[in-house]
Amino acid sequence: MEFVPIANAAINGAVVGLLLALPALAVTLVFGIARFPNAATGDYMTFGAYTAVAAQAALSAPLIVSAAAASLATALLALFFYGWVFRALASRSPVASLIVSIGIAFVVRSSITFFAGQSQYNIDAPLVRAWNFNGIRVLPTDLYIAGAALTALAAVFAMLHFTALGRRMRAVADNPELARASGISARRVMITLFTIVGLFCGLGGFLLGMKAVVIPELGWELLLPIFASVILGGIGSPLGAVCGMILFGISQEVASLYVGSSYKIVLAFLVILCVLLVRPQGMFGTIRAVR
Amino acid sequence: MEFYLVAISISILIYMLMASGLALQYGFTGLINFGYVGFFAIGAYTSALLSLKGVPLPLCLIAATVLPALAAYPLGKVTLRLGGDYLAIITLGFSESVRMVLQKEEWLTRGVHGIPGLPRLFTDWAGTGSGDLTLLALLLAVNVGVFAMMRYLIHSPFGRIIASIRDNEVAVRALGKDPTSFKTRSLMLGSALAGLAGAFQAHYVTFISPEQFVPLITFYVWIAIILGGAGRISGIIVGTVILLTFLEGSRFMRDFVGGVSEVQLASVRFWIIGMALILTVLYRPQGLFADKTTGAR
Numbered sequence: 001m002e003f004v005p006i007a008n009a010a011i012n013g014a015v016v017g018l019l020l021a022l023p024a025l026a027v028t029l030v031f032g033i034a035r036f037p038n039a040a041t042g043d044y045m046t047f048g049a050y051t052a053v054a055a056q057a058a059l060s061a062p063l064i065v066s067a068a069a070a071s072l073a074t075a076l077l078a079l080f081f082y083g084w085v086f087r088a089l090a091s092r093s094p095v096a097s098l099i100v101s102i103g104i105a106f107v108v109r110s111s112i113t114f115f116a117g118q119s120q121y122n123i124d125a126p127l128v129r130a131w132n133f134n135g136i137r138v139l140p141t142d143l144y145i146a147g148a149a150l151t152a153l154a155a156v157f158a159m160l161h162f163t164a165l166g167r168r169m170r171a172v173a174d175n176p177e178l179a180r181a182s183g184i185s186a187r188r189v190m191i192t193l194f195t196i197v198g199l200f201c202g203l204g205g206f207l208l209g210m211k212a213v214v215i216p217e218l219g220w221e222l223l224l225p226i227f228a229s230v231i232l233g234g235i236g237s238p239l240g241a242v243c244g245m246i247l248f249g250i251s252q253e254v255a256s257l258y259v260g261s262s263y264k265i266v267l268a269f270l271v272i273l274c275v276l277l278v279r280p281q282g283m284f285g286t287i288r289a290v291r
Numbered sequence: 292m293e294f295y296l297v298a299i300s301i302s303i304l305i306y307m308l309m310a311s312g313l314a315l316q317y318g319f320t321g322l323i324n325f326g327y328v329g330f331f332a333i334g335a336y337t338s339a340l341l342s343l344k345g346v347p348l349p350l351c352l353i354a355a356t357v358l359p360a361l362a363a364y365p366l367g368k369v370t371l372r373l374g375g376d377y378l379a380i381i382t383l384g385f386s387e388s389v390r391m392v393l394q395k396e397e398w399l400t401r402g403v404h405g406i407p408g409l410p411r412l413f414t415d416w417a418g419t420g421s422g423d424l425t426l427l428a429l430l431l432a433v434n435v436g437v438f439a440m441m442r443y444l445i446h447s448p449f450g451r452i453i454a455s456i457r458d459n460e461v462a463v464r465a466l467g468k469d470p471t472s473f474k475t476r477s478l479m480l481g482s483a484l485a486g487l488a489g490a491f492q493a494h495y496v497t498f499i500s501p502e503q504f505v506p507l508i509t510f511y512v513w514i515a516i517i518l519g520g521a522g523r524i525s526g527i528i529v530g531t532v533i534l535l536t537f538l539e540g541s542r543f544m545r546d547f548v549g550g551v552s553e554v555q556l557a558s559v560r561f562w563i564i565g566m567a568l569i570l571t572v573l574y575r576p577q578g579l580f581a582d583k584t585t586g587a588r
Contacts, residue, residue, distance in 0.1 A: 031376075036376065037376050037379065037380060039325075039383075085569060085573060088573060089572070089573070092576070094375075094376065095321075095323060095375065096572050096576065098323065098376060098379060099323075099513070099517070099568060099572050100568065100569050100572045100573065102325070102510060102513075102565075102568060103564075103565045103566065103567070103568030103569035103572070104565065104569060105565070106507075106510070106561055106562070106564055106565025106568070107562055107565035107566055107569065109561070110558040110559070110561035110562035110565060111558075111562060113554060113555075113557070113558040113561070114555055114558035114559065114562065117552075117554050118554050223383075224380075224383065224384050224387060227380045227384075228384070231377075231380070260395075262391060262394070262395055263391060263395070265384065265387045265388055265391050266388040266391055266392065268384060269381070269384035269385060269387070269388040272380065272381055272384055273365075273369055273381065276369050276370055276373065276377060276381070277369050280373055280377075
């Protein structure tokens with residue numbers, strides 16, 4: 001195959017990967033700090049996308065306001081489920097939180113379909129022409145999406161590494177007992193964690209809604225690619241999640257030139273299988289043999 | 292009415308067979324299989340495709356039991372030496388991949404159109420209705436057999452080891468047993484039961500299509516064993532009956548509540564399953580009717 005279509009697919013994949021790095025970071029942070037794979041992540045994104053659609057339809061809000069509404073509403077949703085469910089389950093086996101996160105995913109998605117039905121929606125963005133460099137096309141919208149995702153990622157990395165709160169979060173991720181013994185309040189860490197999860201999933205859902213049609217299965221179908229990337233990057237490693245997701249996004253788009261786009265989930269599955277077989281700790285993670 | 296009772300009993304028994312397999316995996320071994328429907332699908336399609344090629348039905352059922360177990364083997368081999376969460380993710384990926392393949396490989400499965408006209412297990416030999424009563428009797432026998440096998444397993448050395456893996460894997464390792472091999476066997480056995488249930492379903496409904504194998508089915512089975520109390524055989528029976536009562540009941544709900552569309556009804560059903568998962572794990576982890584001492588995790 002020629003170079004130009006591959007380059008275009010790679011650029012598109014990089015944008016998708018950067019955008020999905022937001023929920024991937026949310027998954028890996030929850031895994032590292034709260035210690036369970038949060039299967040509700042995808043449906044939190046869907047919730048964000050529908051909030052943005054609703055904000056545009058009801059208030060004819062400009063894009064930036066819809067983005068803020070999506071992030072804030074999803075943050076509230078994530079905090080609500082933390083306060084009601086995950087906080088109570090913190091002392092139990094991670095299995096309990098994992099099963100419950102599936103329940104939350106179902107509740108969120110079915111609430112959406114109850115009110116919005118199964119029809120497709122769009123987030124209205126101004127139409128712009130792609131820049132064309134000898135056949136390699138770059139959409140300005142894609143640059144905005146990538147820019148927004150990068151800014152959000154940079155903010156969280158700065159918070160994790162340069163603030164006291166971030167240091168506490170990393171301490172809890174590293175060794176929860178030691179962190180508690182040193183007087184770190186788990187509740188504040190958890191509240192921060194789930195605020196970030198909600199903000200990121202909401203923003204991710206909004207950005208995704210600008211690139212794709214908004215349907216009830218929007219986020220759920222991305223759950224496996226996200227998990228695959230998190231495992232690829234090394235579960236619990238923030239940097240790994242971002243790198244893994246971008247790598248996965250590019251390979252997914254390039255691969256779909258050859259095998260058709262419907263095999264994305266199969267690809268995700270194969271990636272997980274291969275990584276676990278060859279290098280279960282991923283690119284940047286440490287091995288977790290028994291929970 | 293009689294016809295309806297037979298139909299619902301058959302559905303209950305097919306779900307009960309599935310619930311037994313998952314109970315073996317989760318309730319007795321502690322394995323989190325979020326892709327259980329994938330093994331059910333493999334069983335259904337294996338038996339369906341073989342039967343249309345003219346293979347005798349008993350052989351089809353055997354193939355439908357063996358193949359899912361073989362499919363489970365590599366998954367177990369790769370993931371079960373790692374933490375339990377990996378199995379959850381990989382099985383979910385597995386079942387969704389199976390569904391995608393069933394949808395896309397039309398040369399084999401006719402894709403989304405599904406495969407109609409599957410042979411029934413028992414033909415109408417008495418001239419009264421169909422062979423459903425015979426099927427009911429067979430399913431009853433199979434379920435009783437499976438319960439007997441599980442009872443035997445639980446009290447065998449194998450059963451004691453999988454139970455201790457569930458409760459404290461590190462201790463099992465310290466005793467010099469390799470948990471991975473036991474977990475893999477439990478995964479394969481449970482998947483075999485799912486496959487057998489799939490074959491029964493295919494030949495009972497006589498039509499299969501990929502959309503019968505969505506992840507929701509996996510969680511129907513999950514909610515059945517969690518409601519009944521995972522880790523007890525009586526829990527399997529109780530949970531399945533509750534689940535089927537709910538599924539059947541919600542079909543009639545539309546006749547009583549006006550102004551609800553089909554999509555909304557499906558949403559409500561979906562919502563209730565999700566909410567039931569949350570509430571049971573949160574407030575009744577040992578199951579609805581169990582005492583606090585058994586099966587709590």
